[in-house]
Amino acid sequence: MRTIRYGGDYNPEQWPEEVWHEDVRLMREAGVDLVSLGVFNWGIVEPAPGEYDFGGLDRIIDLLHANGVGVDLGTPTASPPAWLRRAHPEIRLVDSDGRTMSGGTRHGVCPSAPAFREACASIVERLAARYGAHPAVELWHIHNEFGWGGAECYCPVSERAFHRWLESEYGDIDRLNEAWGTAFWGLVYRSFDQIEAPGAAPPGVNPALQLDWRRFSNDEHIAGYRIQREIIARYSEVPATTNFMVPNCKEMDYFRWAREVDVVSNNHYLVAERPENHIELSMSADLTRGVAGGPWMLMEHSTSAVNWQPRNLAKRPGEMRRNSLAHLARGADGLLFFQWRASRTGAEKFHSAMVPHGGTDTRVWREVASLGRDLKQLSEAVDSEVAAEVAILWDWESWWALELEWRPSVDLRFRERVEAYYVSLWKQHVTVDFVHPEADLRGYKLVVAPSSYLLTDAGAKNLRGYVEDGGRLVVSYFSGIVDEYDVVHPGAHPGALRETLGLWIEEFHPVAEGASLALDSGAVGRIWSEHVRLEGAEVLAAFADGPDAGRPALTRNRLGRGDAWYVATALDDATGLRNLLADVLDSSGVHRPTGAPEQVEIVDRGGLRFLINHTGEYVAVPGLWGIDALDGTPYDGEVPIAAGGVAVVRITEEAPPQGT
DSSP, X not given: OOSOEEEEEEOGGGSOHHHHHHHHHHHHHHTOOEEEEOTTOHHHHOSBTTBOOOHHHXXXXXXXXXXXXXXXXXXXXXXXXXXXXXXXXXXXXBOTTSOBOOSSSSOOBOTTOHHHHHHHHHHHHHHHHHHXXXXXXXXXXXXXXXXXXXXXXXXXXXXXXXXXXXXXXHSSHHHHHHHHTTTGGGOOOSXXXXXXXXXXXXXXXXXXXXXXXXXXXXXXHHHHHHHHHHHHHTTOXXXXXXXXXXXXXXXXXXXXXXXXXXXXXXXXXXXXXXXXXXXXXXXXXXXXXXXXTSOEEEEEOOSSOOSSSSSOOXXXXXXXXXXXXXXXXXXEEEEEESOSBOOSSSTTTTSOOSBOTTTTSSHHHHHHHHHXXXXXXXXXXXXXXXXXXXXXXXXXHHHHHHTSSSOSOTTOOHHHHHHHHHHHHHHTTOOEEXXXXXXXXXXXXXXXXXXXXXXXXXXXXXXXXXXXXXXXXXXXXSOXXXXXXXXXXXXXXXXXXXXXXXXXXXXXXXXXXXXXXXXXXXXXXXXXXXXXXXXXXXXXXXXXXXXXXXXXXXXXXXEXXXXXXXXXXXXXXXXXXXXXXXXXXXXXXXXXXXXXXXXXXEEEETTXXXXXXXXXXXXXXXXXXXXXTTTOOEEEEEEEEOTTOEEXXXXXXXXXXXXX
């Protein structure tokens, strides 16, 4: 990308053609230069099997191209036509309770069904042959939100595909029995076709079976993507993507997906009623950048309210701009919305759009056009890196494993601890990268492992090597417990991290609902405590009450040239987590801005510093010398930011020049 791409999902088939000309005029006015087209029009371009009508798509693509608007051309396979569902009822998705999904909506299809894959290949071949060389097409948008509305199908076709997947993974059934520990309860298999999909059953379904089912289901969607991508590649050299749902799609392992796409793109929608929802937005953007390994594209977000939450609160004046520039600051090279023009019919008619039902004499439209003008001034951010000295470990497989049934406590939730640590770092103006436990960690001054319940031997070795080489590591409780098959690592917990942390755990002691535990440092814990035994680590704080009173709650182990901290309870920010992380950040030499209120977001990307004021009051951020990248205002040691405002500063000095 040469500029920040700006636009949204465009559905001209919902409107008479005279509206199209008004649309492109308004797109030019707003600075729109990219739209996603044709994402849900399969039943329109192929009204009956083998019958095609591309006339409308031809005309709108040509019209957009003539007006300087590029096309992110969709393959419409997320919304199969009614004739396909009728002709092939076997493609309908079956849920874990054995219920077959009906039509009247999008998705809801078995990803393994041969008839569905063949029909997808047919329509994609037609589209790629027709538009693969069209100069308007700048990106291919394959399917839509893989995993939404049916990440897993439990039909007989899927079960047979699972058998083939398992045979490919394990080679023979004895290896599978060993890996899965099927001697437990005598659940031994003599052939792959004896294995059932883990649908509705009494509690206690083999966790290794459940994990491999998740991996298989993820891979089946990837296989569907590959089929389409390979067809397109025969006709077009244009890059391809599919829109992720980071971090809110638990079922898709986006680290695996990122290897398949040319451009990582993501959809993100604020949870309107969530307190400090702008911090969750930041986490989503940082995680998407981590998945991408660099810059990425925001494929969908909203100008104002969505239509699918319990209470769809409208965004306040300036909130859409703050949201958009936060995504840009954290690595997005494209900012697109769902959608361009608000629909009058269908399930999403109350979803906000760039052109609202009220048209251009609206606050939303004025903010859309204003944002388009701002983005023209910020193209230097394109393809630049985001500065981060701290990494947080994230692993979808650990998320899957941690939240299976029969864990020591229902309060063990993957995102709960990740978000606790992320929020605390965010409020201390620390930008983080999200990385897989087996990723290269050498560039980070500090690595945090809030929720690494499942940790492979390779991941554990990677963390130990990082610490021995001088890194700083913070590990939260119930980490390093099992391997990739949910098998407990040998010896005492946490087997995978025992030597790195210099301790072992004699017994877990989950905390009752609503209860809390005092630490002798004055901090307060909840959810968890445990009987920690030291093997070289030093005690920084102990439990002052509860079943582990007098025993270690917070430790530090010196290993090689580095240090590893362990936190044996759930510290909240106000009751100890912030102080702990501040001390560790200082010890690790992590730089962070000083003098700014905690609700002012501060992120460096390329040569720009983004300052986003999430408060309702004017603030002045000290210690900055530079030029405003939007209006050229010089800053001499202080940057004023209006309530709810944003400043983007082209940094010239971190301190005043010598002699002044």
